[in-house]
Amino acid sequence: MSKRWANRIALGVLWLCGLTTVVVLGAVIVYVFVRGIGQITPEFVFTKPQGVNAEGGIGPTIVATIYVTGLSMLITTPIAVLAAVYLAEYAVQGKLVNAIRFAADTLAGVPSIVMGLFGFAFFVDAIGLGFSVLSGALALSFLTLPIIMRATEEAIRAVPRFIRWGSYGLGASKWQTVSKIVLPAALPRILTGIILAMGRAVGETAVVIFTMGQAVYMPITPLDSGRSMTVHLYTLAMEGINMDAAYGTALLLMAMILFFNLSTRWLAARNRRLKG
């Protein structure tokens, strides 16, 4: 076989593989869009479910999803960011720090249904928070903590050494350097990590079904139960009671996650512009 042919075949295979990923992604989006778009009306988005919770709108589930995700981010972000600052800037690099990193990576790999089960046993049952937005948010935090922590650590490490030296050279203390130079410089990448974690939390089903419950009314306090969009979608589809509403919910969910991903790209682009 000639070199020229080998080259053509290699190119063809690579092209085909590339095309496959695009086609699969495109097919999912198009299918959900076509099946779901007819459902998207103001009534569907803003009103509450009717009948056996399969008719009417999905308003409370959207609120519950945003509520539990937002609350979870409020809990996770400060802890994850400060832990990452400690690991990257202060901790003596060695066995202990590597063990913490390994633990974080392992935590990120725990199946979410296991997290859900743990969340149920610990927050719902043992601590007695019941099926609630707060239980859901705390359990989700286990999932998002390692994502934000590792993203922040990478972001901090990516800040060039000589920028820190500039700050030390002016008589800045370590904390002044970290808080005024390193963290602001790392902020766009930290935000990217936070947004990716939010996408993960919004799309999570197993954790919230175990911890937030399935009540379809509007959650008001953090101790109210609620049904996330994913759980609602699961119920609608598994019981086969209203597939159209399931696709409508799926479409909104995908739009939310797409919005998060686009925000990270926008942040990255803005960051490049600022740096000139």
Added chain:
Amino acid sequence: MTVTSAPGQANTPTGAAKFSVRELDFYYGDFHALTGITIDVAENAVTAFIGPSGCGKSTFLRCLNRMNDLIPGARIDGEIMLDGADIYGQGVDPVDLRRRVGMIFQQPNPFPMSIYDNVAFGPRLHGIKKKDELDQIVEQALVRANLWKEVRDIMDRGGLTLSGGQQQRLCIARVLAVQPDVLLMDEPCSAIDPTSVQKVEDLMAELKSSVTVIIVTHNMQQAARVSDETAFFLQEMQGKPSELIEFGRTAEIFTSPHDRRTEDYITGRFG
């Protein structure tokens, strides 16, 4: 003229000594990097440290504002006096020292913030908050760094949008804004364009009336052009610590060096 009788017979051909270093040895962990450095650096003059790569001149420079403290395992023996006080003595805070002994690096390193905020960073760090006071300090520092005319109308722009040479002068302005006595420059011109090199060199000549300047440079012509005194460092053998070979007036070092090794280096026989 001061002639010291300390071991090593360091002499200061001009002016009073700003830094007096006696029998300094420096280690990175197990690695013995510098040995027996004894030197008096003159006040309000430009002193150049020259020598081939790896000769310890930058390492020595970084002892003078304790930047080496940031490296785990770094350790010194001997004494470094700044205005007669030991900078490694008890109760000396390296953070305060670095305010008095400013540093410019090879790679221009503006912070990712506006030109104004870059220069105001140091003064703000040390508690100056009033807008008009800051404005005045920022303007003065930029004027002294010969950058004011170029940036006066674009103070809100990011420091990183400037050209490499402008960035380096911005970094100089940033250091001048905290009113240091000494300016350490670690190969400040090796990453910028020739026109900017000229500007930075002019700047050193202007600054030395108020600031003691110490510059590490690879470029011997530059050392000859800008400095009043020159110190030549050399690591004679791989694995052995570097030493200060010769120190004296720049004109003398470059025209009639006393040490054979200095002459060989200056005439380009190695390095």
